[in-house]
Amino acid sequence: MSSVRETPEVLRYTAFSDDPEGGNPAGIVLDATGLGDDEMLAIAAEVGYSESAFLTAPPAGVDPDGVSDTGRAYTIRFFSPKAEVPFCGHATVATAVALGERIGPGDLVFSTRAGTVPVTVTREGAALRATLTSVEPSVEEVTAEDLDEALAALDWPADDLDPVLPPRIAFAGARHLVLAAATRERLARLAYDFARLEALMHRLDLTTVQLVWRASADVFHVRDPFPVGGVVEDPATGAAAAAFGAYARELGLVPEATMLTLHQGEDMGRPGVLTVELRAGDRRIRVGGAGTRIPA
Structure with missing residues (x-):
């Protein structure tokens, strides 16, 4: 039987x-x-x-x-x-x-x-x-053509980027395009061409686009469009947080050993807090946070 x-x-x-x-x-x-x-x-x-x-x-x-x-x-x-x-x-x-x-x-x-x-x-x-x-991370340049396409899909003028935080593709288990907004208001306005961004992400093998705004030396607000996963936006993205930790260290934006705090989901009504720890002498990134069961 x-x-x-x-x-x-x-x-x-x-x-x-x-x-x-x-x-x-x-x-x-x-x-x-x-x-x-x-x-x-x-x-x-x-x-x-x-x-x-x-x-x-x-x-x-x-x-x-x-x-x-x-x-x-x-x-x-x-x-x-x-x-x-x-x-x-x-x-x-x-x-x-x-x-x-x-x-x-x-x-x-x-x-x-x-x-x-x-x-x-x-x-x-x-x-x-x-x-x-995380697994061993890496950071790479993004071509001018791919950056232009990403900005066009997001409907972000180039002047809205933070010149201190240059665009990069970062990896710590999955690939993410990191783009930094010059203002919190720019980050809050997210209305993008779903199909166009999805096509670019498939071509570049990206999991999300990590949009960030730096609130202080070690505090960031982030958002993650996720059209390749079939959703407009991911509320709190640990893989992207790990990749961002690698990005911040690679560019010398933070001390070799530090703890970053990432706020995500606020603009979606699902606020979350991710901690990103960098340790001296260890390239791997540690990402932590609380968790709880969702009642049926």
Whole structure:
């Protein structure tokens, strides 16, 4: 007799906020064993969040990267409603918080398409907080032609860019085009050509466009258009935050060791806070934030 796999339970958590109405929501399947790519994509599309995460056992022989309990190591895959993405920071944080509620705070390690991502879950009062450590980051130039196309798609005049924060493509598990607004008002006005920006992002293999405004030496406000994922904007983007940390260090905008605070989602009515830690002698970026379950 053939058996039919039951529909897996899909949890809903938000990341980078301890308020279910804030941060960035993610779908989470803690046991995706036996699910095919089409099934995971269908679940992600039905959930409708910018990304959903799917956990299975780690590949045989994978080094848990310092996690002594191999039961705290997992393979994790991320799907937007339209496609699989190599890495998603907010779904990583949300999943780590969900696991922390079930198996307790401590170290986790996730095997992703982008590489191995360690995560530490800590308790702060009644809330749980997760901090991920990125894969090796990189930063590259963007061509004048591609920059012009991005600005045209966004309907941003070139004069609205901050000349102190030059455009770059940054990577810390996924690629993001970093564009800095000269004013908070420019950042607040987001109305772009969805299809045109999506086409450019596919051509450049970008996951989001990281739009930033510098409020002070270590505080930034950010927004992330995400047309390649099928949504207009991502409310809080951990992968882009990690890439931005690499960008800030590469350009010498911040000290070698520092903690940045990124505010995201305010213009969408889903405020969240992401911390970005840079450490001297370690190129990897640490991105942290709170998380909580979204009631059914």
